Amino acid sequence: MATRDEEVYDYLFKVVMIGDSGVGKSNLLMRYTKGDFNIESKTTIGVEFATKSIKTQDKKVIKAQIWDTAGQERYRAITNAYYRGAVGALLVYDVTSMQSFQHVANWLKELKQYADSNIVILLVGNKTDLKDKREVKKEDAAQYADQHSLAFIETSALDCSNVDLAFDRIINEIYKVISTNPQEDEDSQYSRQSDKTKTGGAQGDDSKTQGSTKASSVKQPGVKLTQNPDTKQSDKKKKKSKCCE
Amino acid sequence: MKKLFNFIKNRKDDSQFDEEQKHGEEDKQYDEDSTKDKDSHSDENSREAKLEEIKRSQLDKKIKKFQNVLSQKIIDLDQLKTLSWNGIPSTNASFRCDTWRLLLDYQPNDQEIVSETIKRKREEYTDMIEHYFGLIGFDSVQELLSKKEMSQYEQKAMKQIKIDVYRTQPEYKIFATSQVQVMLIRILFSWTMRHPASGYVQGINDLAAPLILVFLTEHINHPNQDNIYEINEKEIEEIDPELLIQVEADTFWCLSKLVDDIQDNYTELQPGVHKILNKMKKLIEQKDAEALEHLNQLDINFMDFAYRWVSCYLTREFNTIQTIRLWDTYFAEDEGFSQFHCYVCAALFLQFSKDLKNLAFQEAMLFLQNLPTSKWNDDDLNILIAKSYEMKQLYHYNTHLYQN
Ligand SMILES: Nc1nc2c(ncn2[C@@H]2O[C@H](COP(=O)(O)OP(=O)(O)OP(=O)(O)O)[C@@H](O)[C@H]2O)c(=O)[nH]1
Ligand SMILES: [Mg+2]
Numbered sequence: 001m002a003t004r005d006e007e008v009y010d011y012l013f014k015v016v017m018i019g020d021s022g023v024g025k026s027n028l029l030m031r032y033t034k035g036d037f038n039i040e041s042k043t044t045i046g047v048e049f050a051t052k053s054i055k056t057q058d059k060k061v062i063k064a065q066i067w068d069t070a071g072q073e074r075y076r077a078i079t080n081a082y083y084r085g086a087v088g089a090l091l092v093y094d095v096t097s098m099q100s101f102q103h104v105a106n107w108l109k110e111l112k113q114y115a116d117s118n119i120v121i122l123l124v125g126n127k128t129d130l131k132d133k134r135e136v137k138k139e140d141a142a143q144y145a146d147q148h149s150l151a152f153i154e155t156s157a158l159d160c161s162n163v164d165l166a167f168d169r170i171i172n173e174i175y176k177v178i179s180t181n182p183q184e185d186e187d188s189q190y191s192r193q194s195d196k197t198k199t200g201g202a203q204g205d206d207s208k209t210q211g212s213t214k215a216s217s218v219k220q221p222g223v224k225l226t227q228n229p230d231t232k233q234s235d236k237k238k239k240k241s242k243c244c245e
Numbered sequence: 246m247k248k249l250f251n252f253i254k255n256r257k258d259d260s261q262f263d264e265e266q267k268h269g270e271e272d273k274q275y276d277e278d279s280t281k282d283k284d285s286h287s288d289e290n291s292r293e294a295k296l297e298e299i300k301r302s303q304l305d306k307k308i309k310k311f312q313n314v315l316s317q318k319i320i321d322l323d324q325l326k327t328l329s330w331n332g333i334p335s336t337n338a339s340f341r342c343d344t345w346r347l348l349l350d351y352q353p354n355d356q357e358i359v360s361e362t363i364k365r366k367r368e369e370y371t372d373m374i375e376h377y378f379g380l381i382g383f384d385s386v387q388e389l390l391s392k393k394e395m396s397q398y399e400q401k402a403m404k405q406i407k408i409d410v411y412r413t414q415p416e417y418k419i420f421a422t423s424q425v426q427v428m429l430i431r432i433l434f435s436w437t438m439r440h441p442a443s444g445y446v447q448g449i450n451d452l453a454a455p456l457i458l459v460f461l462t463e464h465i466n467h468p469n470q471d472n473i474y475e476i477n478e479k480e481i482e483e484i485d486p487e488l489l490i491q492v493e494a495d496t497f498w499c500l501s502k503l504v505d506d507i508q509d510n511y512t513e514l515q516p517g518v519h520k521i522l523n524k525m526k527k528l529i530e531q532k533d534a535e536a537l538e539h540l541n542q543l544d545i546n547f548m549d550f551a552y553r554w555v556s557c558y559l560t561r562e563f564n565t566i567q568t569i570r571l572w573d574t575y576f577a578e579d580e581g582f583s584q585f586h587c588y589v590c591a592a593l594f595l596q597f598s599k600d601l602k603n604l605a606f607q608e609a610m611l612f613l614q615n616l617p618t619s620k621w622n623d624d625d626l627n628i629l630i631a632k633s634y635e636m637k638q639l640y641h642y643n644t645h646l647y648q649n
Contacts, residue, residue: 021447022408040415042561043447046552049610065607072405072447077514078552 009053009063013174014085016115018107019092020100021071024126027157028092029068032167037158044070047082054168056175064088064171076110083115087178088122088170093141095125095154096133101141108148120177122151122170129156304334311340320347320354330577332570332623335473338462341573345459346495348576349502363495370494374431377438381490385423386410389430399438402445406433409447414454414565417474419461424481428493429453435497436504443511451560453500455569460492460499474566506583510556521555521587522547528591528636529598536598543606550613554590558582562593562618567626574630584641588633593618596629 017025026048030038033050048068053061067086069079083089091107093100104123111119123145125136138154145152151173155162311334314324325344333341346352346363353362375381378389386407395403410429414420420429432453437445462473464484469475481489509517526547530537540546553561558575560568571589575581597616601609618625 021405042412042415043409043450045448045557045561047549049549049614051607051611070447074444074446074511074513074515078548081548 009061011060011062011175011178013062013064013087013171015064015066015088015090015170015174016082016086017066017068017090017092018079018083018110019071019090019124020094020097020103023071023092023094023097023100024157025068025071025090025092028090028124028126028155028163028166029066031157031160031163033066037160043072044068046070046075046078052167054171056172058179060175060179062171062175064167066167080110080114083111083119086115086119088120088174089115090122090124090166090170091150092124092126093136094127095136095138095141096127096130098135101125101136104144120151120170120173122153122166122173124166125152125154127156127158128154128161129159304336308334308336308340311337311344315340315343318356320356322347322354326577328577329573331574332627333573336470338465338468338473341459341569342463342495344573345456345576346499349499351495351498351502366498367491367494370435370497371490373435374493377435378431382486384427386426386430389427399434402437403430403434405447406430406437406445406450409433409450413450414458417454417458417476417565418478419476419481420454422478422481424484424489425457428457428489428496432457432493432497432500436500439501440504440508443508446511448556449500449504449511451557452503453496455560455565455572456496456499456503457492458565459569460495464488464492472566474569503582506580515556517583518552518556521590522551524587525551525555525591525594528588528640529594531640532591532595532636533598536595536601539602540609543609545606545609545613549610551590551594553614554593555586558586559589559593562616563621563626564619567618567621570623570626571630585633585637588637588640589629592629592633592636595632 017029019025021043026041026044027037029048029050030036030041033052047070049065050068051063051065053063055061067082069075069082089111091104091111093104095101108121111121123141125138125141128134141154142152144150151169153162153166153169155166157163307328310328314320314328325347329344329348333344335341343352347354351363351366353359371381390403390407407430410426410433413429419425429450433445433450436449458474458476461476461481461484462468465473465476465480466483504511507517509515509520511517526537558568559571563571572581575585578585593616597612601612604612
């Protein structure tokens, strides 16, 4: 059965992963949540779901529910339904494919159309391990990110560089935004639906994520799930993958 | 459980199967007994031995029946369907190869014209890939790609196909060999060129893979009898390239036939998949309204987990051997992929709906996206298929039962 993540958390964030097919979204997610690079990875059909919890500096536990979407254009109509209610997006391109970088603009358009206008976006250039094949310069991507107010990072799901950092970064960015703007209401009902929660606008002060960010999240202190209690805390502390440290 | 087996029995009233089914019941009887008293080991052993023996004799009978049907001058396809509905024996590679080709209407059932017809189709295929790729040969993927000047449309399709071929059936080492990768690329690319309405869509690669595996088994000299699909890289190298092209051609034509029936899974907006998902939901509403209500409460849509079940024909939910077994039934059904599949997906959900009831959103999502089906054996699969059939009998001609 599926592994059970920590079940005590203060905030629940929905994050989507988007970008061209083959850029490495699923491998990044697998690396982050399971700690391995899967040579046996398959194409994503529809969406895949994973979760992970992290602790912020002020000891708040944030659970991220991450939706990894299929990159092929034909699936766009299905996958963009998952943008709704997402407070963060990892927009991934492949540093060895100029085309995948050029398509970032299309993905931003998609987000603009279907996601909350204040969604926090992290641009991710993946596959940095393929040094000889690089087509997209880091500076160019950084500049693009700056122009479009996106946070930016380069990663490699294969050699594991910056993977945890990328996810932790987006989660912290979102947290920064909502914690500076406390929730008006404590909606304690377990939910992944942002629409069911009160949201508040906040002015992000980080230049990378400027703009008012109406982060929808569920403020949720305490244990909410109705799991059998004996399994509840058992694997609370997950091992970090060795190579990622 | 027993009811189900009776039910399989009743399914085909052809008297020639009676004997076999009787054994099937004995089987079950032994199963049940053996769980009752576990204290006596020697007893259990002898029972197990007996059970094995019964299974073996059942299999022998089945093999004979396949031999008989497949050697008819004009093969009785109804008989063949009845036989393969319950699974085709993997003992003789040619059984499944012939049966699938026959039931997909690629191989003619008139033995007199078989070799001539198949030969013509295979030539047609090689002409086609010669047209698309120039020279025919199993060189490296790189070489294959560099040989061809492509239009923008072709380039786009090829790019997607290439990255998907590397991610097809990674559990099987032979899918990492250049022989099989070149084969798969050419099949998918040729298919794409001939189907501009949909173009290449991810998931079609998943459908091609079991076909390739099955057709390859015909050319393995010393198959691993425990699992004839466990083919190693060396065995691929030993296959005459001429024969590999035949495998490729057969896969291409069979894939084309298969996808013809489910074309609208792959066209814009994938109406075919949505139709099945909707119907699945209605079936579940009938069978287990509580489970559906629970899903609704959790705000989980069928789309969130069953999209892949439907569009990849459960190749991701089951291992390849199970998939192949399931497809035996699909091919034997008249509308296996376009209709029966829906009942199977519904039955699969119902199988696990009680496990879902205590789960909250996150656990439920993770559970549904990673069903514990990899441990399933033939019996589990047979029960699933039987339940699907039962549902089909009840609802297929009675759409009013689930349509409001
Ligand atoms: N060298 C290298 N290869 C990678 C990396 N990440 C992914 N890959 C490879 O790139 C291919 C695609 O990776 P996936 O993670 O399946 O890509 P995806 O973005 O999820 O693709 P879709 O599911 O089709 O949208 C696979 O063959 C991976 O092995 C990386 O960081 N470095
Ligand atoms: Mg993916």
